[in-house]
Amino acid sequence: MSLIEGEEELIRNGVAEALLDHDRARESLIPLLLKVQGKLGYLPALAMELIAEALQIPAVDVYGLATFYNRFRLNPPGKHQIQVCMGTACYMVGGDIALDCFERRLEIGEDETTPDREFSLERVACVGCCTMAPVVVVDELVEGHVTPTRVDGILLSFGREIPKSAEKTEQEGENSP
Amino acid sequence: MSKKVTITIDGREIEAHEGEKVLWVALDNSIFIPNLCALKEKEHPSGSCRLCYVQVEGRPEPVTACTLAAKEGLSVQTRSPQVDRLVKSAFELLLSNHRLGCGRCPRRKSCALLKIARERGLKMRLSRLSALELDVEIDESPETFAFDRSRCLLCGRCVWICQEVARVGALGFTNRGITRRVGTFREVSLAQSPCTECGLCVEACPSGALYFKEKSDDK
Ligand code: FES
Ligand code: FES
Numbered sequence: 001m002s003l004i005e006g007e008e009e010l011i012r013n014g015v016a017e018a019l020l021d022h023d024r025a026r027e028s029l030i031p032l033l034l035k036v037q038g039k040l041g042y043l044p045a046l047a048m049e050l051i052a053e054a055l056q057i058p059a060v061d062v063y064g065l066a067t068f069y070n071r072f073r074l075n076p077p078g079k080h081q082i083q084v085c086m087g088t089a090c091y092m093v094g095g096d097i098a099l100d101c102f103e104r105r106l107e108i109g110e111d112e113t114t115p116d117r118e119f120s121l122e123r124v125a126c127v128g129c130c131t132m133a134p135v136v137v138v139d140e141l142v143e144g145h146v147t148p149t150r151v152d153g154i155l156l157s158f159g160r161e162i163p164k165s166a167e168k169t170e171q172e173g174e175n176s177p
Numbered sequence: 178m179s180k181k182v183t184i185t186i187d188g189r190e191i192e193a194h195e196g197e198k199v200l201w202v203a204l205d206n207s208i209f210i211p212n213l214c215a216l217k218e219k220e221h222p223s224g225s226c227r228l229c230y231v232q233v234e235g236r237p238e239p240v241t242a243c244t245l246a247a248k249e250g251l252s253v254q255t256r257s258p259q260v261d262r263l264v265k266s267a268f269e270l271l272l273s274n275h276r277l278g279c280g281r282c283p284r285r286k287s288c289a290l291l292k293i294a295r296e297r298g299l300k301m302r303l304s305r306l307s308a309l310e311l312d313v314e315i316d317e318s319p320e321t322f323a324f325d326r327s328r329c330l331l332c333g334r335c336v337w338i339c340q341e342v343a344r345v346g347a348l349g350f351t352n353r354g355i356t357r358r359v360g361t362f363r364e365v366s367l368a369q370s371p372c373t374e375c376g377l378c379v380e381a382c383p384s385g386a387l388y389f390k391e392k393s394d395d396k
């Protein structure tokens with residue numbers, strides 16, 4: 001993910017600040033990453049490199065830890081955050097189809113953010129309203145019974161135009177078994 | 178290391194340094210115990226491959242030899258029905274996540290898996306488990322060697338060597354669970370990583386995951 005204007009400075013300052021009163025032992029890596037993520041909203045590559053340097057450990061170890069725990073995110077949260085439920089109930093009735101639709105429409109994968117940082121996409125476990133399955137949570141708002149058409153509707157409500165040609169061919173595709 | 182002790186392996190009395198791990202005592206005395214993840218120089222064994230089980234006299238369950246310290250009077254058996262069962266399961270688990278096709282593997286003559294199979298009469302085939310789907314993903318970016326992740330057993334030898342011996346730190350463990358892998362910072366290719374191509378990781382690899390392009394077993 002490329003940085004936006006002024007972000008590099010933000011990252012450098014954020015990490016420097018977090019390091020200020022933090023001890024440099026390897027064991028302090030998790031709290032440090034949490035702190036930096038708290039400041040920046042995610043863990044940019046540059047931040048991981050700066051942290052590795054400060055703690056004198058290989059950058060791959062910082063990355064390894066950040067990819068081990070779900071708690072850490074490597075991509076910036078989008079302006080609109082889309083969480084597709086993949087709990088048992090939602091999965092059974094096509095949660096994966098909803099996820100797939102978002103992936104195709106936004107041209108990003110799971111845990112990614114669109115280059116304009118408008119949308120980020122995540123999968124979550126049961127959000128507690130299985131009767132409305134498949135469920136998608138969009139910026140805290142729960143959307144139930146999310147069909148592919150509803151996916152387009154949600155995106156449209158944020159001003160994302162759906163390419164006409166794509167709409168046509170895909171809808172045909174959906175109808176065929 | 179400290180004082181000498183006498184231990185018994187498979188009925189043979191052997192002199193060892195107190196505290197030395199039984200796996201190395203056995204191997205140094207040409208007694209074979211399967212192992213993948215152990216490295217002699219490594220102070221804290223990772224004990225992750227679960228292949229080196231032995232039966233200790235007076236203990237109900239088998240224990241891993243790479244973590245078992247020698248002490249006076251210790252008596253172990255390298256085989257027992259319990260040991261064999263555990264090793265068989267661990268071996269099959271490793272195989273289920275390892276791309277077979279040994280005939281085309283560049284390390285088929287020096288592969289630790291094949292050696293274990295031969296020594297213990299294990300099959301290079303799955304019977305109880307189904308194979309995981311593996312993407313064949315070979316990083317050929319280094320000039321002298323290549324990294325085929327579909328043959329990686331996650332033993333961690335290369336990672337330790339890269340970090341502690343070569344002091345390069347290009348390789349590490351990334352992700353979790355079924356997607357766990359030996360990777361680089363942000364999963365860039367080795368050529369884009371801090372790798373210096375020292376080749377120590379290749380020498381440490383027990384399987385066909387890391388291999389020299391020139392010196393493979395074909396040539
Ligand atoms: S499984 Fe999706 S809300 Fe419960
Ligand atoms: S060698 Fe003992 S567990 Fe791997």
